[in-house]
Amino acid sequence: MAPWLQVLWLLGLLPGAAPAPPGRAAGAQAWEPASPELLGPARFALEMYNRGRAAGMRAVLGAVRGRVRRAGRGSLYSLKVTLEEPPCNDPTVCQLPVSKKTLLCSFEVLDELGKHMLLRRDCGPVDTKITGAGIPKDAGIAQIRLHSGSALISLFQPYPDDRSETFSSVLPLLNKDPLTQDFSVKMASIFKDFVTTYNRTYETKEEARWRMSIFASNMVRAQKIQALDRGTAQYGVTKFSDLTEEEFRTIYLNPLLKEQPGMKMRRAKSVDDPAPPEWDWRSKGAVTEVKDQGMCGSCWAFSVTGNVEGQWFLKRGALLSLSEQELLDCDKVDKACLGGLPSNAYSAIKTLGGLETEDDYSYHGHLQTCNFSAEKAKVYINDSVELGQNEQKLAAWLAKKGPISVAINAFGMQFYRHGISHPLRPLCSPWLIDHAVLLVGYGNRSTVPFWAIKNSWGTDWGEEGYYYLYRGSGACGVNTMASSAVVN
Structure with a gap:
């Protein structure tokens, strides 16, 4: 487990490992049949993934699962999708023949009044063999669900009165290796304060991990904006800090x-x-x-x-x-x-x-x-x-x-x-x-x-x-x- 993820675990931000249901291997999550509602956004994400690829090089859609977050007439789909890429045997494209490859992708698709927009695409090869019954537990997926629902984590702890001071205390660390324990502890602590202050709830440790990574990147962005600003403004943690x-x-x-x-x-x-x-x-x-x-x-x-x-x-x-x-x-x-x-x-x-x-x-x-x-x-x-x-x-x-x-x-x-x-x-x-x-x-x-x-x-x-x-x-x-x- 990554050092900062260990810190989140120790801080109580992540849930404990749930016992696997009978008949399912520990560390695996079952793929359920895709809801018809998810197929449209998944196909749109696939279309975006394949954009610019030659006909023989386009991936095809495999298994699909996900969550939907509603906001009025809009819906935000967080999808976990497997894609099958065809083998590459064209010597003008591939230096060596490459066999058929399975990818695990995390997509976020916004559907507002029938208009789709791809907000996030994160794909990587699946090292562990996937069957119809399961998928590696730590393969990595962010599911957005910030409102009420089952098994949500909600933290209620005091937040420091001077948030700008809290932000300033991490600035010297932002130029260091983000995998160091010092950086991890400080960033995880600030992220936990953010979650408490703005009443954020995350359903899974994968989602918390992704939102934490966005938060950390945003802290760096805020520092850069701060350094380049010519006025008196202060930039740092806001209620939008876990959004891309x-x-x-x-x-x-x-x-x-x-x-x-x-x-x-x-x-x-x-x-x-x-x-x-x-x-x-x-x-x-x-x-x-x-x-x-x-x-x-x-x-x-x-x-x-x-x-x-x-x-x-x-x-x-x-x-x-x-x-x-x-x-x-x-x-x-x-x-x-x-x-x-x-x-x-x-x-x-x-x-x-x-x-x-x-x-x-x-x-x-x-x-x-x-x-x-x-x-x-x-x-x-x-x-x-x-x-x-x-x-x-x-x-x-x-x-x-x-x-x-x-x-x-x-x-x-x-x-x-x-x-x-x-x-x-x-x-x-x-x-x-x-x-x-x-x-x-x-x-x-x-x-x-x-x-x-x-x-x-x-x-x-x-x-x-x-x-x-x-x-x-x-x-x-x-x-x-x-x-x-x-x-x-």
């Missing part, structure tokens, strides 16, 4: 922002008054509590409702928490949890005739049948406008007109904890925006200028749900897609 970069982007971000132009909006008239030195709409009652979009790429809806909430407050004097779910269900141009554009959302609000409140049309985080009632609409908009890219003028407009819907490149946000983020421009390109948020204010901390940004990942992320980004250099494209509703 691809998982995080697929589930929580919005690729449509950089791909589609959206509805055309008229240009807003600029504000002539100079921007005050600082401004914060939170202290003036124009901003609702931080919300949580959940496992759904619906940031576009939260950015727009936040803007409309502010506009309505400034014109009508009432702060109402408005329904994002109405936009997911009833905006037929955007794609619900697969992403959308603020410009389309404004148009949908006008077409529908307004927005209901959160209380009347609550958020579920997945696409449902449109249930909008014009009689229940509490807020309407007359128009929408796009703003220019000059950040000084954006600040002036914000101070006079209210919070602004913007889109940014979310580079580093998976590990953001607090402080003012200022990534290098090549790492946070303004051409690769993928997350919609809400500008609610601006100011300076010491001498560092910032935008105060309301995010939609809950209050257990960032600075109680807020993100602070360097102001004045177009950091991460914050000035490239600014817009607002208009309430007369």
